[in-house]
Amino acid sequence: MSRLLQVRDLRVHFPIVRGILRDRVVGHVRAVDGVDLDLDRGTTYGLVGESGCGKSTLGRAVLRLVEPTGGTVEFNGQDLATVDRHELRRTRRRMQMVFQDPMASLDPRQSVRSALVEPLRTHDIPAGPGGWDRRVRELLDVVGLPAGAARRYPHEFSGGQRQRIGIARAIALQPDLVIADEPVSSLDVSVQAQVINLLQDLQSALGLTYLVIAHDLAVVRHVSDLIGVMYLGTLVEQAPADHLYQAPLHPYTLSLMSAIPIPDPAVEATRERILLTGDLPSPADPPPGCRFHTRCPLRRDTRCHDEVPALREILPGHHVACHWARAPQRNAPDGPGDALPVAGAPSQV
Amino acid sequence: MPQADPGPPDAHDGGAEPLLRVRDLTVAFTQRHRPDLVAVDRLDLDVPAGSTVGLVGESGSGKSVTSLAVMGLLPRRGVRTGGSVRFAGRELLGLPPADLRAVRGKDIAMVFQDPMTCLNPVLSIGVQVTEVLRRHQDLPRGQARDRAAHLLGRVGIPDPARRLGEYPHQLSGGMRQRALIAIALACRPRLLIADEPTTALDVTIQAQILALLRELVSDTGTALLLITHDLGIVAGTCDTVHVMYAGRIVESAPREPLFADPAHPYTAGLLSSVPRLDAPRGKRLVPVPGSPTDVLPWAGACAFAPRCPRTDSPCTDRAPHELAEGPRTLRCHRPLSAFPPEPPATAPAPAPEGHGTGRGGIV
Numbered sequence: 071m072s073r074l075l076q077v078r079d080l081r082v083h084f085p086i087v088r089g090i091l092r093d094r095v096v097g098h099v100r101a102v103d104g105v106d107l108d109l110d111r112g113t114t115y116g117l118v119g120e121s122g123c124g125k126s127t128l129g130r131a132v133l134r135l136v137e138p139t140g141g142t143v144e145f146n147g148q149d150l151a152t153v154d155r156h157e158l159r160r161t162r163r164r165m166q167m168v169f170q171d172p173m174a175s176l177d178p179r180q181s182v183r184s185a186l187v188e189p190l191r192t193h194d195i196p197a198g199p200g201g202w203d204r205r206v207r208e209l210l211d212v213v214g215l216p217a218g219a220a221r222r223y224p225h226e227f228s229g230g231q232r233q234r235i236g237i238a239r240a241i242a243l244q245p246d247l248v249i250a251d252e253p254v255s256s257l258d259v260s261v262q263a264q265v266i267n268l269l270q271d272l273q274s275a276l277g278l279t280y281l282v283i284a285h286d287l288a289v290v291r292h293v294s295d296l297i298g299v300m301y302l303g304t305l306v307e308q309a310p311a312d313h314l315y316q317a318p319l320h321p322y323t324l325s326l327m328s329a330i331p332i333p334d335p336a337v338e339a340t341r342e343r344i345l346l347t348g349d350l351p352s353p354a355d356p357p358p359g360c361r362f363h364t365r366c367p368l369r370r371d372t373r374c375h376d377e378v379p380a381l382r383e384i385l386p387g388h389h390v391a392c393h394w395a396r397a398p399q400r401n402a403p404d405g406p407g408d409a410l411p412v413a414g415a416p417s418q419v
Numbered sequence: 420m421p422q423a424d425p426g427p428p429d430a431h432d433g434g435a436e437p438l439l440r441v442r443d444l445t446v447a448f449t450q451r452h453r454p455d456l457v458a459v460d461r462l463d464l465d466v467p468a469g470s471t472v473g474l475v476g477e478s479g480s481g482k483s484v485t486s487l488a489v490m491g492l493l494p495r496r497g498v499r500t501g502g503s504v505r506f507a508g509r510e511l512l513g514l515p516p517a518d519l520r521a522v523r524g525k526d527i528a529m530v531f532q533d534p535m536t537c538l539n540p541v542l543s544i545g546v547q548v549t550e551v552l553r554r555h556q557d558l559p560r561g562q563a564r565d566r567a568a569h570l571l572g573r574v575g576i577p578d579p580a581r582r583l584g585e586y587p588h589q590l591s592g593g594m595r596q597r598a599l600i601a602i603a604l605a606c607r608p609r610l611l612i613a614d615e616p617t618t619a620l621d622v623t624i625q626a627q628i629l630a631l632l633r634e635l636v637s638d639t640g641t642a643l644l645l646i647t648h649d650l651g652i653v654a655g656t657c658d659t660v661h662v663m664y665a666g667r668i669v670e671s672a673p674r675e676p677l678f679a680d681p682a683h684p685y686t687a688g689l690l691s692s693v694p695r696l697d698a699p700r701g702k703r704l705v706p707v708p709g710s711p712t713d714v715l716p717w718a719g720a721c722a723f724a725p726r727c728p729r730t731d732s733p734c735t736d737r738a739p740h741e742l743a744e745g746p747r748t749l750r751c752h753r754p755l756s757a758f759p760p761e762p763p764a765t766a767p768a769p770a771p772e773g774h775g776t777g778r779g780g781i782v
Contacts, residue, residue: 258710335675350591
């Protein structure tokens, strides 16, 4: 598998400005603060985290919809930070985005046909035999909408259908990478599955690569090959989807998973909940040391407070940023004395 | 509309009346030049004292309108409300506004979805919590303030005395929802209606709020009517679950049998369309086709028929009656399992271990 996207030490800091006459920068919101991310062609990377953790900003920074403060984004071997505007536009043709709220991301006064043709025109794609209409029909067909939808306007569709239009627009240019930011969270429960299935079908039919950003770990786990868990602008854990559920090693991942309700009373009655106390600290003033230590149930003096944990590979493909994380003992019998209850994760959840 | 299936209001109420008893509740919005929009259609609902009842539905199913009608919060113009809402033996529908205000906030309290729009942005938290206490319990200012601080501490707000002087925008989403719960609990209500109380919150905060609600219910004996679209929340919280579709309850059951053995195709469809964190990966989800707006009018058909994988001729010909069997009710012509169930087959209700296979008909 070839590498499609390589992100290294990506940082996005938003200045906080005060002042009446002249703007004075009084600090920075560190929305994304040093994230590495690798995405292979044809795979899906799921990014989860609570609101305010920087996951959406990360997605936008990859497309350079927000200008990164530092770090590199290599797409297909090309460093996006250094390309000029024209080159960036050409590259963007290969990377498209699906937004959370299709009602807000579609122009209410633009017909579906016009919305689907616009990216083709922008990028000077020749109309080909049969003209735009044929391409529009194909796109609508692929996302499961009737051909008659082309003449209609966004308000005439239900939420699920609108999201299908948003997806059709994203794949109109036959991109390599699609970044989907909360693609189903605004949809009704019974419709979410339709859109999830559609995204998966399109991936296998068109060989798409996805970066799926969502707060719902169950959805992300369902669609992703690799999952990254974000907390306050940094990745705290990254692992293959199955591995992450079976053996989460970071205490934040553990509490996140235990907080997700499972629609089964038998499971709900027996599972142990790890309730986090407090709220997400402000990303303008992140805690020193490990960013999670203010809410961590396994915090230990004073290393968590003093030292920033690095993202270490603890098992093959499984990276964790916690000082105390150890591989489960059956796999690596090296640190029995130090093993924390975290290692016995599956029995706890 | 004939069909007197559920019987006259007092037909099958053996013994004591539940705390909240809704019968035949109908809410219709009148529209100009168009037929009325029936949001809630002859709905029956009981909330026994001290229990937790879940009302599950998607957008447009009428679950929020139901709660607003119970609280008497619907606008007076443009809305027709019929039926009966009895709270502790007293009819609430048609009560003069002044009498209703004496009940609302005191005996029945409500927590809404979005705490930012429910709190007054220009009043401090302290003023908003003490307002209820002063209005309903006639407490003097100083006492009300002490009690308000106690309440905020009770719902897990750190440093409550200082928070009393703060304004909603200074609190985080979870803290705002806690403040709203504190206001709701101020007068020790007998019934708390929570309409999507955690939808606007992150999962870790959601877990905190749900734990708080569960704890309050078990400590104070307050009955809880929990309105949500999330079956996962219901599974961990509610004793009885009602599933609503297009203004009617299509299935009601105690929590365990509902999840282990859903009888209505819509309930099963909801369960199969959400990815589960504990399920094996790689299995394709089975969505409910169409969208919640594709409904038929209940008058001549089953509203769910256009989306139902089991639709047959009776489904589009006439509305299904409500069938009852013990605590379970069902409104379906073509249920997934025989209803009422044959006694030997499902009577012992074994521990639901095979939920994935149990509804093999639709999965």
